[in-house]
Amino acid sequence: MRTFGYDHVHGVPDALRAGTDPGAHYFAGGTVLLDLMKLDVMQPGALVNIGDLRGQLGAVALDGDGLHLGALARMAEVADHPAVAQHYPVLAQALHSAASPQLRNMASLAGTVLQRTRCSYFRDTSWDACNKRSPGSGCAAIGGVNRHLAVLGVSDHCIAHYPGDFATALVALGTTVDLQGEDGTRSLPLEELHRLPGDTPHVETTLRPGELITAFHVPAAPWMRRSLYLKVRDRESYAFALASAAVALDLQAGTVRGARIGLGGVAAKPWRSHAAEAALVGRRFDEAAAEAAAAEAFRNAVVHEETGFKPELGRRTLVRALLDAAALEV
Amino acid sequence: MDIVLTINGREHRLGVDVRTTLLDVLRERLGLTGSKKGCDQGQCGACTVLMDGQRVLGCFTLAAAAQGAAITTIEGLAGDGAPLHPMQQAFLDHDAYQCGYCTPGQIMSAIACVTEGHARTEDEIREFMSGNLCRCAAYPKIVAAVAQAKLAMGHA
Numbered sequence: 001m002r003t004f005g006y007d008h009v010h011g012v013p014d015a016l017r018a019g020t021d022p023g024a025h026y027f028a029g030g031t032v033l034l035d036l037m038k039l040d041v042m043q044p045g046a047l048v049n050i051g052d053l054r055g056q057l058g059a060v061a062l063d064g065d066g067l068h069l070g071a072l073a074r075m076a077e078v079a080d081h082p083a084v085a086q087h088y089p090v091l092a093q094a095l096h097s098a099a100s101p102q103l104r105n106m107a108s109l110a111g112t113v114l115q116r117t118r119c120s121y122f123r124d125t126s127w128d129a130c131n132k133r134s135p136g137s138g139c140a141a142i143g144g145v146n147r148h149l150a151v152l153g154v155s156d157h158c159i160a161h162y163p164g165d166f167a168t169a170l171v172a173l174g175t176t177v178d179l180q181g182e183d184g185t186r187s188l189p190l191e192e193l194h195r196l197p198g199d200t201p202h203v204e205t206t207l208r209p210g211e212l213i214t215a216f217h218v219p220a221a222p223w224m225r226r227s228l229y230l231k232v233r234d235r236e237s238y239a240f241a242l243a244s245a246a247v248a249l250d251l252q253a254g255t256v257r258g259a260r261i262g263l264g265g266v267a268a269k270p271w272r273s274h275a276a277e278a279a280l281v282g283r284r285f286d287e288a289a290a291e292a293a294a295a296e297a298f299r300n301a302v303v304h305e306e307t308g309f310k311p312e313l314g315r316r317t318l319v320r321a322l323l324d325a326a327a328l329e330v
Numbered sequence: 331m332d333i334v335l336t337i338n339g340r341e342h343r344l345g346v347d348v349r350t351t352l353l354d355v356l357r358e359r360l361g362l363t364g365s366k367k368g369c370d371q372g373q374c375g376a377c378t379v380l381m382d383g384q385r386v387l388g389c390f391t392l393a394a395a396a397q398g399a400a401i402t403t404i405e406g407l408a409g410d411g412a413p414l415h416p417m418q419q420a421f422l423d424h425d426a427y428q429c430g431y432c433t434p435g436q437i438m439s440a441i442a443c444v445t446e447g448h449a450r451t452e453d454e455i456r457e458f459m460s461g462n463l464c465r466c467a468a469y470p471k472i473v474a475a476v477a478q479a480k481l482a483m484g485h486a
Contacts, residue, residue: 008395029390034372034392101439103372103387106391238461
């Protein structure tokens with residue numbers, strides 16, 4: 001690992017000051033950063049340890065406006081929070097299905113949302129070609145081993161997948177993210193936090209230099225109790241998704257009044273499928289409706305050498321998630 | 331940089347390179363070689379220790395960031411001449427290992443699995459112990475050991 005400066009800050013203003021230094025990275029759980037620093041994929045000039053801000057930025061609260069999650073709450077505590085499990089089961093399930101108990105005890109919510117792709121060519125610096133790691137160098141994954149990579153939102157420059165579960169569920173529910181920078185605060189839909197690769201896959205988010213994620217807000221909707229996260233992977237536990245679906249259904253007398261659909265393991269960023277949602281809303285819910293929605297979700301899928309199976313796996317995963325959600329007694 | 335770590339109830343003051351992980355401090359500086367370095371990439375769980383009672387990975391914890399926490403390693407579970415922790419005894423009773431390399435991490439993780447309340451059924455034990463790999467595949471005996479120890483630890 002290359003050496004780095006280290007700054008342990010105790011308040012948000014100090015964090016923002018240190019975080020705007022070129023090369024500085026915020027550091028909380030460290031499970032993404034230390035991993036990629038050991039691999040020499042990331043070379044931060046300085047780590048700004050914001051762990052002590054948990055007291056200010058780590059609360060979990062439910063009120064009439066919805067669920068408010070502090071950015072530094074840890075995955076494990078939110079996964080086990082009774083209000084989350086009761087009102088937003090899809091969020092608790094996505095968290096429980098992610099990583100391992102040890103990693104969930106360490107990782108912050110903002111850190112897991114910002115986790116990097118698991119594309120092998122991004123993680124292995126012995127490969128020269130990776131537009132995400134080394135802009136303009138090409139993409140070794142196209143034409144390479146790419147079974148686990150994305151089919152939605154990809155470009156000719158990058159087919160890396162977004163690997164996370166929690167952000168997939170958050171983005172499906174229409175979550176807003178709060179950001180704080182030296183120039184002030186702003187909020188934006190979580191859907192606008194991550195960027196598609198296009199011809200700049202190394203620019204992964206719309207965060208401004210030094211900006212800090214402070215909170216996530218999930219809208220209030222009692223019907224989101226009818227929600228779940230279904231994750232399909234090569235082994236039963238402690239593995240990334242080959243395909244996953246985060247779904248919430250507002251079912252009234254058998255008709256879909258509202259739907260929220262997120263797709264994981266198959267897309268370049270945390271993916272909300274508005275097309276699939278639109279295909280369901282207003283329709284009587286049955287298996288044919290679920291299949292029509294799944295067809296819409298993957299209509300624009302782009303497959304490569306080893307990803308031909310993913311649209312079909314993704315469709316089946318979504319159909320099963322929707323059928324299971326419709327059958328829930330809430 | 332100068333740091334202070336509280337490990338198994340004892341304070342240690344030492345100077346470290348900023349890159350040093352908690353795992354490397356334990357093994358290379360303090361002679362606490364019970365915590366094992368398996369992958370050093372957060373994937374195997376062999377370096378699991380408790381920080382303020384919660385299981386974490388020593389290889390993904392910067393020593394500098396571990397200051398202020400009460401750290402417990404496998405060496406801190408039972409004093410010299412004292413009885414073994416119920417989880418250690420259960421691993422012995424069930425022969426829940428072959429080569430033994432992953433065992434300290436398994437035991438530390440298993441204790442937390444029980445105290446978290448995630449050991450209510452065998453399926454739950456398997457799910458919540460999935461962060462600890464055993465290449466010898468002693469898994470059935472590990473599950474049996476956790477199930478025995480949770481009763482001795484006063485959990486249902």
